[in-house]
Every structure is written in structure tokens, then in C-alpha cells.
Amino acid sequence: MMNAQGYQQYKMDSVNTMTQGELLILLYDELVKRAARAEIFLRQKDYPKFEDCIDRCLDIIRYLDATLDDQYPISGELHKLYDFFGYDLSRIKVGRNEGELKRVSPMFTDLRDSFKTAEKSTAER
Numbered sequence: 360m361m362n363a364q365g366y367q368q369y370k371m372d373s374v375n376t377m378t379q380g381e382l383l384i385l386l387y388d389e390l391v392k393r394a395a396r397a398e399i400f401l402r403q404k405d406y407p408k409f410e411d412c413i414d415r416c417l418d419i420i421r422y423l424d425a426t427l428d429d430q431y432p433i434s435g436e437l438h439k440l441y442d443f444f445g446y447d448l449s450r451i452k453v454g455r456n457e458g459e460l461k462r463v464s465p466m467f468t469d470l471r472d473s474f475k476t477a478e479k480s481t482a483e484r
Contacts, residue, residue, distance in 0.1 A: 420441050446458065
């Protein structure tokens with residue numbers, strides 16, 4: 360069995376050797392996972408855990424937005440999309456709106472899948 364310190368070192372080594380694309384996909388995976396958990400907690404009426412998940416989603420969206428490289432034209436469109444996600448997630452949190460969460464969650468998955476496809480085609484070059 361691996362000790363805790365060894366495991367932490369393994370995790371750090373794994374993250375440090377990832378490409379930017381792999382790190383981006385990892386963030387999107389976490390976003391998708393947290394949104395799915397938020398839905399579950401909302402259905403269970405576990406509002407503190409629901410809000411924690413939405414807050415984590417908002418943190419990820421803010422980080423993704425803050426790290427965009429504005430020299431690329433697509434960044435402007437992504438800024439708008441991340442603004443929309445931030446606004447919508449804030450409304451979902453306040454209103455505990457399951458329907459809206461179900462509407463926006465697949466968008467996270469679609470965006471993640473688009474970045475996965477782009478990362479895969481870039482890696483194959």
C-alpha cells in the first residue's frame with residue numbers, strides 16, 4: 360500500500376507532466392462531475408452540498424475565463440460563454456433551479472468533448 364506522502368507526490372508528478380490540453384480537459388471533467396453532483400444533491404434537498412458543488416463550478420469557470428489567451432480570436436467567444444455560464448450558475452444556485460441546471464450541464468459536457476477532440480487531433484500531429 361502506498362503511503363499518503365507517496366500518493367501526493369504521484370499526483371503532483373502526474374499533474375506536472377500533463378500538457379495544457381490535458382489539464383484543460385481535467386478541469387472540464389471536474390466541472391461536469393460537480394454539475395452532476397449538484398443535480399443529485401438538489402434532488403435530495405441537501406442544499407449545502409448543492410451550493411458547494413455550484414460554487415466549485417463557478418470557481419472552475421472563473422479560472423478558465425481568467426486563463427484565456429486573448430491573442431486568439433476564439434478567446435472572445437469563450438469569454439462570452441464563460442460569462443453566460445457564471446451568470447446562469449449563479450441563478451441556478453440562488454433559485455435552486457433543477458431544470459436550468461439540467462439545461463446547462465450538457466453544455467459543459469459538449470464543450471469538454473470539443474476540447475478532447477481538439478487535444479486528440481493536436482497530439483496526433
